[in-house]
Amino acid sequence: MTVSAIEIEVARNEWAAVAEEMGVVLRRTAYSPNIKERADCSAAVFVASGEMLARAEHIPVHLGSMPASVAAVVDRFGDGVEEGVQYALNDPFAGGTHLNDLTIVRPVFEGRDLIGWVGNRAHHADVGGEAPGSMPAHATTVDQEGIVVSPVPAVRHGEWLTSFTEPFLNATRTPAERLGDLSAQLGANEVGAVRLLGLARRDGPGRFAEITEALLAYGARRMESAIADLPDGVYDFDDLMEWKDEDLSIGVKVTIDGPLLEADFEGTVDQIAGNINAVEAVTRSCLYYAVRVAADPTIPANGGSYRPIRLSTRPASLVSAVSPVAVAAGNVETSQRIADTLLGALAQAAPASVPAASQGTMNNVLIGNDSFAYYETVAGGQGARPDRDGQSGIQTGMTNTKNTPTESLESHYPFIVRRYALRQDSGGAGRFRGGDGIERELEFTEDAVLSLMGDRRRRGPWGLAGGEPGAPGEDWLVRRSGRKERQIGRAHV
Numbered sequence: 209m210t211v212s213a214i215e216i217e218v219a220r221n222e223w224a225a226v227a228e229e230m231g232v233v234l235r236r237t238a239y240s241p242n243i244k245e246r247a248d249c250s251a252a253v254f255v256a257s258g259e260m261l262a263r264a265e266h267i268p269v270h271l272g273s274m275p276a277s278v279a280a281v282v283d284r285f286g287d288g289v290e291e292g293v294q295y296a297l298n299d300p301f302a303g304g305t306h307l308n309d310l311t312i313v314r315p316v317f318e319g320r321d322l323i324g325w326v327g328n329r330a331h332h333a334d335v336g337g338e339a340p341g342s343m344p345a346h347a348t349t350v351d352q353e354g355i356v357v358s359p360v361p362a363v364r365h366g367e368w369l370t371s372f373t374e375p376f377l378n379a380t381r382t383p384a385e386r387l388g389d390l391s392a393q394l395g396a397n398e399v400g401a402v403r404l405l406g407l408a409r410r411d412g413p414g415r416f417a418e419i420t421e422a423l424l425a426y427g428a429r430r431m432e433s434a435i436a437d438l439p440d441g442v443y444d445f446d447d448l449m450e451w452k453d454e455d456l457s458i459g460v461k462v463t464i465d466g467p468l469l470e471a472d473f474e475g476t477v478d479q480i481a482g483n484i485n486a487v488e489a490v491t492r493s494c495l496y497y498a499v500r501v502a503a504d505p506t507i508p509a510n511g512g513s514y515r516p517i518r519l520s521t522r523p524a525s526l527v528s529a530v531s532p533v534a535v536a537a538g539n540v541e542t543s544q545r546i547a548d549t550l551l552g553a554l555a556q557a558a559p560a561s562v563p564a565a566s567q568g569t570m571n572n573v574l575i576g577n578d579s580f581a582y583y584e585t586v587a588g589g590q591g592a593r594p595d596r597d598g599q600s601g602i603q604t605g606m607t608n609t610k611n612t613p614t615e616s617l618e619s620h621y622p623f624i625v626r627r628y629a630l631r632q633d634s635g636g637a638g639r640f641r642g643g644d645g646i647e648r649e650l651e652f653t654e655d656a657v658l659s660l661m662g663d664r665r666r667r668g669p670w671g672l673a674g675g676e677p678g679a680p681g682e683d684w685l686v687r688r689s690g691r692k693e694r695q696i697g698r699a700h701v
Contacts, residue, residue, distance in 0.1 A: 226407075248331040250328065251264050294313070296362035300350060314397040330393055340578075442464075460473050477526050490527075544569055548565050571681065587603045623650045664680055681697075
C-alpha cells in the first residue's frame with residue numbers, strides 16, 4: 209500500500225499534537241516556576257528504533273539532542289527494556305546535555321511489540337551542584353555540577369523506584385519541588401503513551417509502520433530538496449567564546465554537495481578546565497537548528513529530516529567534550545555560539561534566509577541558598593533579518609523559553625523586581641536594525657548566592673550585509689552601600 213500526501217500531512221499534525229499535549233501536561237502540573245511559567249521543558253515522540261517521529265515547538269537545544277537519550281537507554285538495556293517502566297538520565301556523556309536537564313523516556317508496547325517511545329526533558333532548578341542552581345561558574349569537572357544520573361529505571365507501573373529517587377532527591381536543595389517536577393514529567397509521558405498507542409491501534413500495526421516510515425521519508429526528501437536548492441560549495445566561519453581573559457575559537461567548515469550537507473568543526477579549540485564545554489549532542493542540536501533556518505523552517509522536524517545532514521567533530525574539543533569535564537554552560541552558552549558559527553557559514557549560501565547574529569547568550573541567572581533555587585535566562589535582541597528588523601526582548605537561537613512574570617517571581621522568591629525594560633538602541637544599526645535587549649534589576653530581600661553565566665560581554669553580536677554589531681551585555685552588582693561592581697560574564701558572588 210502507498211501513503212498519500214494527505215495521510216502524511218494528517219499524520220504529521222497528529223504526532224506533533226501528541227508532543228504538544230505532553231508539553232501542556234508537563235507545564236500545567238509542574239511545581240517550579242522554571243517549568244510551569246518559563247516552559248523550560250520539551251517533549252517528543254519516537255519510533256521503536258529511537259528515531260524522532262515528531263516534536264513540539266519547544267526548545268531547540270533539548271529536542272535535537274533528545275534522540276541521544278533514547279539511544280542511551282537502548283544501548284544500556286537492549287532487549288531488556290520493560291513495558292510500564294520509565295527511564296531517567298541526565299549524564300552528559302551518556303545521552304544527556306547538562307545535569308539540570310533531566311530526561312525521562314518511556315517505551316510504548318502493543319502486546320509484546322515495542323512500537324515507539326515518548327520522552328520529555330525538563331530543566332530542574334537544582335540538582336545538588338556546588339552552588340545553588342547547580343551551574344557553578346568555577347566548576348572544572350561534571351561532578352561539581354550535581355548528581356549524575358546514567359540511564360536507570362525511574363518508574364515502574366506508576367510507582368517511583370527509590371533506587372532513583374533517593375539519591376536524586378537527597379542531592380538537591382529543593383527536594384519537594386524536584387519531586388513535583390518529576391511527577392509532572394511522569395504524567396506527561398503517560399499521556400503521550402496513551403495517545404501513541406491509540407493512533408497505532410486505530411491504524412493497525414502494518415499500516416502504522418507504513419505511515420510512520422512514510423513521514424520520516426517525507427522529512428528526508430524535503431530536507432534533501434532544500435539543501436539541493438543551496439549553492440554547492442565550502443563555507444567557512446569562525447566565532448569566539450569569551451573565557452576569562454581569553455577568546456576561544458569555534459571554527460566550522462560547511463560543505464554543501466547536492467542534497468547533502470556536512471559541518472566539520474575540526475578548527476575548534478580543545479575542551480578546557482571550565483564549564484563551557486559542549487557535548488556532541490548539543491552541537492548536533494545546533495546543526496539541525498541552523499540548517500532548518502537556512503534551508504526551510506517548515507520542513508518536518510523529525511529524524512528523517514536529519515538524515516541528509518552530517519556532523520564531524522574532534523573528540524575532546526570544545527564542541528565534542530569527553531568526561532569528566534564540566535559542561536553546564538556548554539549547553540546554555542556554547543550552544544548559542546555554535547549556532548551563530550553555523551549561521552555565519554550558512555549566511556554565505558543563503559543570504560536571503562539567515563539573520564544577523566542575535567544576542568548569542570542565554571544570560572543565565574542563578575540565585576539561591578539552602579532553601580530555594582531560582583533559575584532564569586534573560587532574553588535579548590534578535591538579529592536583523594534580511595528583509596526586516598529583528599525582534600526585541602525575546603529568546604533566540606537554541607532556547608525558546610518565556611520569562612518568569614514579575615508577580616510569580618516575587619511570590620516565589622525573596623526578590624523585588626526594581627526594573628524590567630528594553631535596553632534602548634542596543635540592537636545595532638543598519639538598514640534593518642537588530643532587536644533591543646533587556647534590562648532587569650533585582651533587589652534581594654535575604655542573603656543568597658548569585659551565579660551568572662553569559663557571553664558577548666566584550667564584543668557584541670555581529671551584523672551582516674554591512675549592518676553594525678549589537679551592544680555587548682553588562683552585569684552589575686550593587687552593594688547595600690551603593691557601591692557598583694561590574695561582573696564578568698561568568699561570576700559567583
